[in-house]
Amino acid sequence: MDLQKFINNAVSNWMSGEGEASDIVISSRIRLARNIKSLPFPFLATDSQAEEVLQKIEHILKSAKFDEKLELIKMEELTPLEKRVLVEKHLISPNLASESRKGAVILSDDESISIMINEEDHLRIQCLFPGLQLKEAKKLSDKIDDIFEEHLNYAFDEQRGFLTCCPTNAGTGLRASVMMHLPALVITQQINRILSAINQVGLVVRGLYGEGSEAMGNLFQISNQITLGQSEDEIVDNLYSVVKQIIEHERQARKNLMENSGLHIRDRIFRSYGILSYARVMESKEASQRLSDVRLGIDLGMIKNVSPTVLNELMIMIQPGFLQQYAGGILSPEQRDERRAKLIRERLQMENMN
């Protein structure tokens, strides 16, 4: 597959680098967990009950009026590699890819909407937007939720709100999260102080792939922990205002870095750019770190011939699933390190030609 075609296939709307504060906020996501009354949650459901959920949703997809063009993809129709690519694009969870029965995902054309079926809950409506666009994502997810609710009896209780499989999601069922690139706070070692403050206001910080994953390439995912007792607007407003403050801290830290150690930062950024442009073997951890440096260089105006969205794309494309998809087959870890270096080199060369 030629690189341009591969890139076109690889890029989702959320990587487009648009939206408020897109120099620091990569993407904003809203997820709503919903269940159908009178059917057991997916982990307890029989195959026929899981099938019933799937059929109900398929029927709604055909009969209801959605503004967007939506397509349903069943997990059983995908190869393990294709599923992995969807996970790496953040369109489905690892759980749906590996453990669900009768699992499926509904995607919009630009992939800003992804609705998982038979994951931990019957329905998980997700809207993923580039930059800081929490309110926009909330509005869209709310609209889709209303359409489903017209056709389904949701499991809902006056006291506990939307009833979910896991008690950590009950109430609004809403998880709002923002992915942020915070290199200057990491370099200046302020990040731990800020992260512990975040934990004290009912928010959690995770790595790139959610629960249990480490923060790669200075990317942090910040989301609400509390879903019961606060309204949807309160949750989103709270996260929004904390994110705004972190953006300010990161901007200030970048400014201080430039003023106090400009030469060293410049050196670090151009070294990383040089290595990414010429290396022949690249492990994913190093690649994430070097890409983070280059992205910082672009944001600080040092590197002018690379578009910031390339970095958003590359962060995803250097993951194992994508590398193997591009190579057209299974690769050993060593082969992947070689392919990864090659893909980054080719991609950066393409930028220079533009």
Next chain:
Amino acid sequence: MICQGCGQKPATLHFTKILNGQKTEFHLCENCAREKGELLPGGSNGFSIHNLLSGLLNFEPNPSYGEATSYHQLQCKTCGLTYSQFTKGGRFGCSDCYSYFKHQLDPLFRRIHGNTSHSGKVPARSGGAIKLKRELEKLKQELQQSIAREEFERAAQLRDRIRDLEKNISQDHL
């Protein structure tokens, strides 16, 4: 120590698996561990939120339940999940579990959310009656306030709206 997977890189991760009394040790580099799925994000071997929850769930039984009905014997009649299974797995089996385990849940929700009741979106269909009830409560509060402020014209309007709403609710047998 060299990684047992690729035989090239140094092993940085060391696992011990005990399966049916058989102990096996693994020494892998990060890449091979990922390959084998041991480190896959969200993978089944990872430490999950449900493990954490089961720790939170094993608290003292509610004193209103006598010894005869130990809370561990509670069971959801719809899906069959026992309270004991719930405390181990950290997941409800169906939406009715929320009713069958009702008396046990307040401390849990307080621990997780610092709160026990929902104050957000009420769905139009499944929550129709609740929506009307909430609206009614709001109007009654407003009525009290306007009486206190001696705004009698406004109070009369509110009273009429409350009557209409109450009529709607009783017609719907809600």
